[in-house]
Amino acid sequence: MQPKRYNLFSEHLKQHFGGRAHKISVDAGFGCPNRGGGRGGAGCLFCDPGGSGAVGIERALSVAAQIEAGKEVMRRKYKASRFLAYFQPFSNTAAPPEQLRALYDGALGVEDVVGLCVGTRPDCCPPQVLDLLADYHRRTYFWLELGLQSVHDPTLDYLRRGHDYRCFLEAYEQAVARGLRVCVHVILGLPGEDRARMLATADEMARLGVAGIKIHLLHVLAGTPLGALYEQGEVAVLEQEAYVRLAADFIERLHPRTLIQRLTGDGPRDLLLAPLWSLNKWEVLNAIDGELERRGTRQGGRCRALAG
Numbered sequence: 386m387q388p389k390r391y392n393l394f395s396e397h398l399k400q401h402f403g404g405r406a407h408k409i410s411v412d413a414g415f416g417c418p419n420r421g422g423g424r425g426g427a428g429c430l431f432c433d434p435g436g437s438g439a440v441g442i443e444r445a446l447s448v449a450a451q452i453e454a455g456k457e458v459m460r461r462k463y464k465a466s467r468f469l470a471y472f473q474p475f476s477n478t479a480a481p482p483e484q485l486r487a488l489y490d491g492a493l494g495v496e497d498v499v500g501l502c503v504g505t506r507p508d509c510c511p512p513q514v515l516d517l518l519a520d521y522h523r524r525t526y527f528w529l530e531l532g533l534q535s536v537h538d539p540t541l542d543y544l545r546r547g548h549d550y551r552c553f554l555e556a557y558e559q560a561v562a563r564g565l566r567v568c569v570h571v572i573l574g575l576p577g578e579d580r581a582r583m584l585a586t587a588d589e590m591a592r593l594g595v596a597g598i599k600i601h602l603l604h605v606l607a608g609t610p611l612g613a614l615y616e617q618g619e620v621a622v623l624e625q626e627a628y629v630r631l632a633a634d635f636i637e638r639l640h641p642r643t644l645i646q647r648l649t650g651d652g653p654r655d656l657l658l659a660p661l662w663s664l665n666k667w668e669v670l671n672a673i674d675g676e677l678e679r680r681g682t683r684q685g686g687r688c689r690a691l692a693g
């Protein structure tokens with residue numbers, strides 16, 4: 386395989402662990418403050434009833450049993466032997482620290498689990514929770530994953546995120562001050578955002594020097610408020626060629642050290658309304674590689690934080 390023109394997370398994991406490590410998504414039963422603290426409220430415009438697109442999770446099982454089931458699948462598919470427990474759907478810090486500790490310890494206690502990834506919202510990161518996460522950072526391999534989507538407040542309002550950019554920045558800075566690795570989630574193709582706005586998000590991520598990023602394509606799922614708007618013709622999605630160009634632009638502007646954990650979106654096949662081309666994930670990833678190759682550029686090639 387040709388070396389990537391961007392800083393691929395899976396390569397970092399190989400170097401860190403001396404071999405591949407695979408993420409296993411788990412649902413620990415958390416709710417979300419943006420859904421009234423549970424799972425039933427309206428939430429973000431794009432959020433599906435499963436808590437933002439988590440697929441393949443056996444929700445009825447305990448956390449340890451979910452991980453064991455995931456291990457079996459990964460072993461068969463990839464001969465995998467090391468695993469990261471990824472607390473993915475909903476807001477996985479929305480509980481008192483002692484409850485969080487019991488859940489995280491339960492995951493770390495499963496054989497061959499070598500680290501944790503915890504996804505949450507910026508407004509679910511009070512100091513006592515960040516202190517707890519910092520403790521995990523000291524004793525295991527740990528990532529905090531923070532949903533942001535865009536640095537622009539009008540977009541966050543439109544998405545009904547229930548927090549603004551300042552809220553994200555405060556949580557991010559307090560996490561980084563504790564030494565945590567933070568992976569930020571952003572979305573390209575959001576309603577009301579043109580290329581300049583999307584790339585301003587990239588520039589801001591470069592200024593912050595984020596340790597990791599997940600770049601999602603806006604995809605529309607059935608059963609979401611966004612899905613209803615899409616069916617009424619009020620929301621459009623990107624064509625593949627436009628997404629590939631934008632993703633390449635975004636990558637060029639990131640800091641070269643930032644680890645890219647995701648470069649497209651792959652919503653659940655049975656819920657995906659649009660864009661259907663996103664189901665061909667490898668085609669999209671190959672097209673982004675091809676675009677960077679054609680430009681003769683790479684991650685950080687247009688990083689303003691380095692230029693300035």
Ligand code: SF4
Nearest residue numbers: 417428429432437475
């Ligand atoms: S913060 Fe996450 S879980 Fe909560 S409503 Fe938004 S996308 Fe869904």
